[in-house]
Amino acid sequence: MPEKEQHAWWKEAVIYQIYPRSFMDANGDGIGDLAGITQRIPYLSKLGVDVVWLSPVYASPNDDNGYDISDYRAIMKDFGTMEDFDTLLATAHKAGIKIVMDLVVNHTSDEHAWFIESRKSRTNPYRDYYIWRDGKDGKEPNNWESCFSGPAWQYDEATGQYYLHLFSKKQVDLNWENPKVRDEVYDLMTFWCDKGIDGFRMDVISMISKDQRFPDGPVKPDGYGDFSPYCISGPRVHEFLQEMNQRVLSKYDLLTVGEAAGVTIDEAKKYARSDGKELGMVFQFEHVGSENGKGSIVEKWTTGKPKLQNVRAILNKWQTELEGCAWNSLYWDNHDQPRCVSMFGNDAPEYRVRSAKMLATCLHMMKGTPYIYQGEELGMTNTHWASIDDCRDVEEKNAWQQFVIDQKRVSPEIMLACFDNMARDNARTPMQWDASKNAGFTTGTPWIAVNPNYTEINAASEINDPDSVFNYYRKLIQLRHEHEVIVYGKFIPLLEDDPNIYAYARELDGKKLLVACNWTKDEAPCTLFDDTNGTELISNYKEHKKGALQPYEARVVLL
Numbered sequence: 001m002p003e004k005e006q007h008a009w010w011k012e013a014v015i016y017q018i019y020p021r022s023f024m025d026a027n028g029d030g031i032g033d034l035a036g037i038t039q040r041i042p043y044l045s046k047l048g049v050d051v052v053w054l055s056p057v058y059a060s061p062n063d064d065n066g067y068d069i070s071d072y073r074a075i076m077k078d079f080g081t082m083e084d085f086d087t088l089l090a091t092a093h094k095a096g097i098k099i100v101m102d103l104v105v106n107h108t109s110d111e112h113a114w115f116i117e118s119r120k121s122r123t124n125p126y127r128d129y130y131i132w133r134d135g136k137d138g139k140e141p142n143n144w145e146s147c148f149s150g151p152a153w154q155y156d157e158a159t160g161q162y163y164l165h166l167f168s169k170k171q172v173d174l175n176w177e178n179p180k181v182r183d184e185v186y187d188l189m190t191f192w193c194d195k196g197i198d199g200f201r202m203d204v205i206s207m208i209s210k211d212q213r214f215p216d217g218p219v220k221p222d223g224y225g226d227f228s229p230y231c232i233s234g235p236r237v238h239e240f241l242q243e244m245n246q247r248v249l250s251k252y253d254l255l256t257v258g259e260a261a262g263v264t265i266d267e268a269k270k271y272a273r274s275d276g277k278e279l280g281m282v283f284q285f286e287h288v289g290s291e292n293g294k295g296s297i298v299e300k301w302t303t304g305k306p307k308l309q310n311v312r313a314i315l316n317k318w319q320t321e322l323e324g325c326a327w328n329s330l331y332w333d334n335h336d337q338p339r340c341v342s343m344f345g346n347d348a349p350e351y352r353v354r355s356a357k358m359l360a361t362c363l364h365m366m367k368g369t370p371y372i373y374q375g376e377e378l379g380m381t382n383t384h385w386a387s388i389d390d391c392r393d394v395e396e397k398n399a400w401q402q403f404v405i406d407q408k409r410v411s412p413e414i415m416l417a418c419f420d421n422m423a424r425d426n427a428r429t430p431m432q433w434d435a436s437k438n439a440g441f442t443t444g445t446p447w448i449a450v451n452p453n454y455t456e457i458n459a460a461s462e463i464n465d466p467d468s469v470f471n472y473y474r475k476l477i478q479l480r481h482e483h484e485v486i487v488y489g490k491f492i493p494l495l496e497d498d499p500n501i502y503a504y505a506r507e508l509d510g511k512k513l514l515v516a517c518n519w520t521k522d523e524a525p526c527t528l529f530d531d532t533n534g535t536e537l538i539s540n541y542k543e544h545k546k547g548a549l550q551p552y553e554a555r556v557v558l559l
């Protein structure tokens with residue numbers, strides 16, 4: 001018998017991520033806003049999701065679209081006011097939808113009041129809120145490269161020292177060693193909890209504790225050092241999270257999910273430990289990064305696509321190894337990833353709908369809490385980047401500057417091909433609501449171009465089509481709400497060496513679920529269902545074939 005899993009509302013929930021800038025623009029300035037989200041709550045109710053995770057909505061100069069916060073207790077002007085936020089929260093709650101906030105506390109904006117003070121003098125009371133170091137031989141304190149290209153240290157004339165920024169130079173790393181910083185973070189979290197929010201998604205939370213020796217990292221092909229060994233799951237990260245848990249999280253009933261790029265299984269078991277002393281779950285990145293840096297053009301950039309064998313091995317490992325000791329999060333997409341139907345599926349018109357449904361099935365029948373990223377439920381696709389001028393993302397702009405312009409390691413054409421494949425902006429094109437101008441996202445000029453395929457792919461047409469990707473997601477969500485085995489059943493991998501098919505079973509209290517997905521555009525041999533006579537819960541085909549799965553066919557049978 002499988003172990004009895006501790007029940008929790010957030011284990012039974014389906015989460016929907018909103019990237020507010022691109023979701024719905026209510027006032028016609030071309031930028032999505034809180035009032036726009038409030039307008040679309042009925043849409044989310046119809047889809048049936050339990051929780052909305054809002055990417056950051058706090059005051060920000062938007063160097064990284066809100067992941068650079070200048071005031072944690074204020075709303076970004078582009079998105080509206082605190083009143084708009086309160087209305088959104090109340091409207092969502094009335095509809096039975098919970099709200100999870102993004103918590104970005106590895107770094108603040110350089111325009112945050114703390115940093116404005118900190119950089120004034122070496123003796124300023126806020127100096128120690130950030131990580132300042134002397135240079136070495138007239139250069140940076142060490143060789144670390146930032147995630148967005150170039151050195152992770154920025155020289156500041158005023159005081160003659162460098163500050164650390166693992167992301168852009170306008171995203172300054174906080175010094176978590178300083179107890180005052182931690183107090184500030186717990187206070188601002190409490191502020192939001194007292195407002196009645198339902199949880200936090202914690203941005204790059206695995207990076208808050210740095211090795212205080214600040215050693216050089218292993219040198220990468222571009223000459224910079226890799227900070228990961230000294231910043232990812234650093235020396236005090238679990239201590240800090242346990243403190244945060246005691247001081248804030250344990251006082252409320254929250255969903256907590258830590259973004260944890262580079263996290264290992266062993267570390268994940270600590271972050272998401274089932275005794276609830278740290279976080280509810282983490283986002284790991286192995287399955288979305290299996291091609292990154294491989295056969296790649298430069299650094300993470302590639303035109304390659306993930307292979308079933310790799311993705312399956314990674315996800316099966318996470319499923320089986322966390323069994324009974326920690327909880328998984330499940331996702332293909334978020335605001336940092338290309339669109340899953342383009343990356344893992346097949347966005348050619350003849351396969352798009354089928355493969356989008358197949359991917360959804362493959363993920364939503366697994367054990368863990370599923371996350372849907374806005375537009376994924378419509379089968380939205382990557383777009384085409386014809387010029388760097390169309391891109392908006394600081395990561396893309398910096399990579400272009402470094403690899404195309406400065407180092408000339410890659411031609412503009414090839415870099416753009418990489419962008420078509422995996423640029424974050426693919427996820428950030430406006431939500432496609434209907435076939436009217438700008439996809440119904442705005443009456444103004446959208447801050448980033450709408451994907452031209454909105455006339456084909458949009459919510460209005462899908463809601464009324466029983467065979468749409470939207471209605472398929474709706475059904476997957478319903479099934480999870482109806483069948484305990486989908487939430488708590490033990491995961492059992494099947495056909496682990498099959499070249500075409502991702503298959504597994506789930507088991508709970510004598511109930512068994514059989515799931516099989518053909519990841520290819522060709523018919524693939526499969527006898528899993530031939531001698532079973534269970535109930536089909538969902539499939540993207542009406543008719544099945546004995547001994548085979550049809551192109552991108554997905555089947556779920558309850559025995």
Ligand code: GLC
Pocket residue numbers: 064067068104167171203204259335336
């Ligand atoms: C996380 C966010 C990403 C952001 C980065 C820095 O990875 O998801 O969008 O750029 O952190 O805050």
Ligand code: CA
Pocket residue numbers: 025026027028029030031032033078
């Ligand atoms: Ca707006």
